[in-house]
Amino acid sequence: MTDDSRSSDRNSLDAMTREFLERGGSITQCAPGSSDRVVYRTGGFRRRPAGTGKVTRETAAAD
Numbered sequence: 266m267t268d269d270s271r272s273s274d275r276n277s278l279d280a281m282t283r284e285f286l287e288r289g290g291s292i293t294q295c296a297p298g299s300s301d302r303v304v305y306r307t308g309g310f311r312r313r314p315a316g317t318g319k320v321t322r323e324t325a326a327a328d
Contacts, residue, residue, distance in 0.1 A: 286292070 282292075
């Protein structure tokens with residue numbers, strides 16, 4: 266049962282890889298080990314402070 270799941274996953278991965286390459290994508294194989302040039306972004310989404318942001322119909326009508 267586990268082998269069937271793994272082979273299905275592998276076939277799916279192979280199909281996605283072929284499609285990616287057909288669309289002009291490229292795969293870069295890096296040397297093993299750490300890289301000093303990797304930049305990691307942390308964070309994500311922040312909430313905007315109240316009172317800033319998009320203008321709504323109500324605030325546009327009040328002006």
